[in-house]
Amino acid sequence: MNAQSDIMSAYLDHIAGLLDEIRREPQEKLRQVAKLLADHIAQDKLVHLYGPGGHSNMNATEVFFRAGGLMHISAILDEGTLISNGALRSMAVERTPGYGKLVIEDNRLQAGDILIIANAYGINTACIDAALEAKRRGVTTIAVTSVGHADATPQDHVARHPSRRNLYEVCDYYLDSKVKPGDAALQIDGIEPKMGSTSTFANAFLLNSLMMTVAAYLGELGVEVPVWRSGNAPGGDEWNNRFIERFKGRVRWL
Secondary structure: OOOOOOHHHHHHHHHHHHHHHHHHOOOHHHHHHHHHHHHHHHOOOOEEEEOOOOOOHHHHHHOOOOOOOEOOEEEEOOOOOOHHHOHHHHHHHHOOOOHHHHHHHHOOOOOOOEEEEEOOOOOEHHHHHHHHHHHHOOOEEEEEEOHHHHHHOOOOOOOEOOOOOOHHHHOOEEEEOOOOOOOOOEOOOOOOOOEOOOHHHHHHHHHHHHHHHHHHHHHHHOOOOOEOOOOOOOOHHHHHHOOHHHHEOOEOOO
């Protein structure tokens, strides 16, 4: 595409096509996972969410302490792979054997807990180690990741976990974000790499769809569903303050 092209429209069409591909996937897995989370939350238990890796950290914050988000979501906001600490450092940390294990240990996950690991490509050492350690502890694990991207990544790729396993294969359940190999969407004339990332849209769509389905199941059970309201909207603080003490001290990064 060149500067005279309607790049914005082409990008929108690409993103819309990806989201529609996720929507057209049979929803049995999403409903199964949602029912699992709903039953867990109905017991007033937290659901932990970890987004190991540079931009995958955004997955953890997408549905945590967010307007319209479930209050029972406890994000693991570990600083090791945050880009704010240095992008190259972040990439090195997510490739460091044992780091994901330390994160799970530090957050004291234990048998009976549920952990969602949302990682765009699902191949790196941090996310695989986190999943393996969580499972060793008896934690139920759910991957939100791209099956196609993982399968298309060469087994000898430097970013891969030493076991060469994929996140979706390691976890108890997985939801497929359908992100294509390379992530980026459009070929711009004169520019060799494609541009326009897609994974943020896909993961946000999938995670928010999951959370709303969880809420629907809880509603059917007649369970109160504490949901955050925007503190920047009228009445938001007053609503949220009704629940703060219930979660403060339990949700580590609240």
